[in-house]
Amino acid sequence: MTDKIWTLMHKNIAVADLAMLADVGGVAEVKDIFNIEHAPVGTVLNDKIDRFELNAWLKGRSIPASRENLDQLMRELNIINAQALALNSFALSLSDQYWLKPKEKDIVWESVNFFQNGFSEDVGKILVENEITKNPDISSPDNTADGVLRKKWIINNGRRVLVKGGNVYTGQEPFNEVVATKIMAKLGIKHIPYTLGEINGKPYSLCENFIDENTELITSWRVFKVLPKVETDSKFEHFIKCCDALGITGYRQDLDKMLVLDYIIANNDRHFGNFGFIRDVNTLEYLSFAPIYDNGHSLWHRGDDDLDEHSSKTFEHFHDKQIKLVEDLSWFNPISEQESDEIVVNILSQNDRLSTEKIEMIAKGVKQNIAFIDRLKRELG
16 A cells, blocks of 8 residues: 655656655555656656656666675665665665655755765665664665665765675676776776775775766666667667667767777676766756766676677677677777786786686786777778
8 A cells, every 4th residue: 555645856856746655665656747857767658657667767776686685684674675775765866866755744855965965874884794783874875776786885085985895706896897997098988987995804896976966877778768669679779769869969989989898898797777878967968978887797707717708788698799889999099918918917916816817817808809809990990
């Protein structure tokens, strides 16, 4: 049964009233719509906000069930699921300006958002460090931080910083983020810089938030949902059509650069939720392709030693086919073998769970992939 009416807000703009199943964090009914233009991208069908798509959007901004320590957090808080947890902090995020306000409460965005206000680290301590706090404060952007790996938000010198861990076997992902950062810097690819940190002896990557109170990240998954997909269209063709429908322009070279990077580092997890566009919150204008972020699932991190293993997830199942979507490589100036080795070996050698042989294999794979892109550039002329 429904608990009460909540208003979906975009900063201080009321978008729609929703009858919420507050115990599970779901939408039972979309009631009055006030400003459909400000509805979350991809949730409008036939000039109405679609309840199914809105629930999918809400689920996508909550902690996945596979996150380590999530069950313990739910027990500690006596909350049924991650969507209900998000609702306890108004579903506020550090990626956009959407939130849910109990209709009867007189609250403004300025008083609750996590860009301008502090937040508790209690949830992050449970999820990342397994540190239980008595009577935890759950007002936190960690409630809407998606993804499988352990992560939490902190405030460092006034800046919002995402701290993210690695897998339990090799802990390789944080190191991969730094390798990707160095490679993108060499290639002139717009990116979010990652650095290495440590919590209780375990490696973590750190990166500053690239969204502020006047911008928001619109993931490509939301863009992908703007139009119904024609069966004969490929995922790439459909994505381009959706961008056109939203009036998004000037992104093709940035998209090419992302596909090239993912080929070089053998990224097998560039899904539609970890790349996208930056939008002006107030004007709804698409400003740019988002700087590249979230590159940890790469560099043969799954323990395989097959350099020819080139699985991808974005537009094609394999990088060898996906790289053919690239239109322009005039910008590409290959990194020398020496520079590539220095980046890969120097950074991955800091991970004492990776053998010398594994690191050398990864370095060889990166050099081979850079050489392939260089040959492809010459073929494209």
